[in-house]
Amino acid sequence: MKIINIIPGFGGAFYCGNCQRDSDFTKALKETGHQAHTLPIYLPLFADDSQNEKEVPVFYGAVNIYLKQKFKIFRKMPKWLYRFFDSSPILKFAAKKSGSTRAKGLEEMTLSMLMGHEGYQKEELQMLIDYLRDHEKPDVVHLSNALLLGLAHKIKTELNIPVVCSLQDEDVWIDAMEKSWQERLWKLMGEKAEDVSAFITVSDYFANLMKKNMNIPDEKIHVFHIGVDPEKYYYNMPKLDPPVIGYLSRMNKGNGFEVLIDAFINLKDKTEFKNARLRVTGGKTSDDDRFIKKQIAKLKKRGYHHDIEFYSGFSSTVSPDFFTTLTVLSVPALKGEAFGLYQLEAMASGIPTVQPALAAFPEIAKVLGGGVVYEPNSPEALSAKWAEVFSDPDILKQMSFNGRQSIRDKFNLKVYTGRIIDVYNEVTSSGIRKAVNE
Numbered sequence: 160m161k162i163i164n165i166i167p168g169f170g171g172a173f174y175c176g177n178c179q180r181d182s183d184f185t186k187a188l189k190e191t192g193h194q195a196h197t198l199p200i201y202l203p204l205f206a207d208d209s210q211n212e213k214e215v216p217v218f219y220g221a222v223n224i225y226l227k228q229k230f231k232i233f234r235k236m237p238k239w240l241y242r243f244f245d246s247s248p249i250l251k252f253a254a255k256k257s258g259s260t261r262a263k264g265l266e267e268m269t270l271s272m273l274m275g276h277e278g279y280q281k282e283e284l285q286m287l288i289d290y291l292r293d294h295e296k297p298d299v300v301h302l303s304n305a306l307l308l309g310l311a312h313k314i315k316t317e318l319n320i321p322v323v324c325s326l327q328d329e330d331v332w333i334d335a336m337e338k339s340w341q342e343r344l345w346k347l348m349g350e351k352a353e354d355v356s357a358f359i360t361v362s363d364y365f366a367n368l369m370k371k372n373m374n375i376p377d378e379k380i381h382v383f384h385i386g387v388d389p390e391k392y393y394y395n396m397p398k399l400d401p402p403v404i405g406y407l408s409r410m411n412k413g414n415g416f417e418v419l420i421d422a423f424i425n426l427k428d429k430t431e432f433k434n435a436r437l438r439v440t441g442g443k444t445s446d447d448d449r450f451i452k453k454q455i456a457k458l459k460k461r462g463y464h465h466d467i468e469f470y471s472g473f474s475s476t477v478s479p480d481f482f483t484t485l486t487v488l489s490v491p492a493l494k495g496e497a498f499g500l501y502q503l504e505a506m507a508s509g510i511p512t513v514q515p516a517l518a519a520f521p522e523i524a525k526v527l528g529g530g531v532v533y534e535p536n537s538p539e540a541l542s543a544k545w546a547e548v549f550s551d552p553d554i555l556k557q558m559s560f561n562g563r564q565s566i567r568d569k570f571n572l573k574v575y576t577g578r579i580i581d582v583y584n585e586v587t588s589s590g591i592r593k594a595v596n597e
Contacts, residue, residue: 177500183388275310275312303327306348331496406488410442414441422538438481488501489545496520509563513545515535
C-alpha cells in the first residue's frame with residue numbers, strides 16, 4: 160500500500176511532538192513494507208532536510224500563502240517570484256521569525272485554507288493534487304490534523320482515494336483566535352469532515368472534545384494512544400542527588416514555562432530541596448525572546464540562575480542524553496494537551512512525569528503508571544508535587560519501571576502503526592466495495 164502523510168512543517172525551530180510523531184510513524188510504515196512518504200506543507204518539516212525520506216517540494220509555502228491572503232497584488236505573481244518565496248532559505252528564515260507559527264491574526268487564512276478550492280489558495284491545492292496524481296499515485300492520504308480538511312474533498316474526488324485524518328491539538332490553534340471566529344471555524348471543519356473516511360485521535364479526552372466541536376459520528380473516530388520506539392531511548396533510573404527537573408517543549412507561556420520557573424523558585428525557597436536543578440530544552444521563535452528573558456531575570460534575582468541549564472541550538476529532535484540525569488519531567492501546559500509526546504519520550508527513558516491534571520494528562524498518567532498529576536496548575540501546586548515525589552524514592556523507582564514497561568508493551572510504535580494499518584485496509588476495501596456496487 161502507498162500512503163502519503165501530509166504534515167504541516169515548522170522548520171525545526173522548536174520541539175513539535177506532533178511533527179516528530181508523524182515523521183516517526185511514516186518511517187515505521189516503511190519498515191512494515193509499505194510505501195510511505197511525508198509531504199510537508201507551509202514550512203520544511205525539520206531544519207535539517209536530510210531527515211526527510213526523499214526530496215519533495217514544500218506545498219502551500221508559508222510566505223506565498225500569507226502574501227496572497229493579505230495582498231491582492233501577490234495573487235497573480237510571476238512564477239519566478241513564486242519560486243523565490245518557496246525556496247528553502249526563505250522558508251527556513253520564516254520559520255524562525257515572529258508569527259510564523261502563531262494562530263492569532265491568521266483567522267482569515269485559516270478560513271481560506273479550510274475552504275479548499277474555494278479559498279485563495281486554490282492554485283496551491285491544484286498543484287498538490289497534480290503532484291499526488293502524477294508523481295505519487297497513493298492508495299490513501301493521511302492528513303496530520305483537521306485544520307487541513309480543506310484538502311480532503313479534492314483528494315477524495317479527483318484521485319478517487321480515501322482520506323484519513325488525525326485529530327491532535329486543533330483546539331490550541333482555534334481557541335487562540337478571536338472569539339467571533341471560533342464557532343465559524345469549528346462549524347466549517349465539521350462540514351469538511353464529511354470528506355474523510357476515518358479520524359484517528361490520540362486520547363479518549365480528545366475524541367470526546369472533537370466529537371462535540373465538529374459533530375463527528377462515533378463510527379468515524381478511532382482512539383489509538385500514540386507510541387514510540389523504546390529501543391531509541393536509554394533506560395535510566397531517576398537520580399536524586401541532586402534532584403533534576405527536565406522541561407521539553409517550546410519555551411513559551413502557553414506551554415507553561417513561566418509556571419515551571421516560578422515553581423522551581425518556590426521549590427528552592429520553601430523546601431529542603433535547595434540543591435534542585437533544572438534542565439531545559441525545546442527551542443523557541445523570536446516571539447518568545449522577551450518572555451524568556453523575563454523568566455531568567457526572576458532566577459537571577461533569587462540567585463538561582465546557575466541552577467538552570469539551557470540546551471540551546473535545538474534541532475527538532477531530542478538527544479537521548481537529555482534524559483540521563485533527570486529525576487522527573489514536567490511541561491505544565493496551561494490548557495493541557497491532546498497527548499504530549501514528551502511524556503512517552505521521558506517514560507521510555509525511565510523518567511517519571513509530573514503534569515497538571517488537565518486535558519489528556521490524567522488519562523495518560525493512569526494508563527502508563529509512570530507519572531503523577533497535580534491541581535490546580537499553579538507554581539505552588541507543582542512545587543509541592545515535586546517535593547512529594549522527591550521525598551519517596553521507592554515511588555520514583557516504581558513509576559520508572561511502570562513507565563518503561565508500558566512503553567514496551569502498550570505504547571510501542573509498532574503497536575500503534577499496526578492499528579492504523581488496519582484502518583487503512585478498512586477504508587481502502589470499503590472504497591473498492593462501494594465502486595463494485597455502483
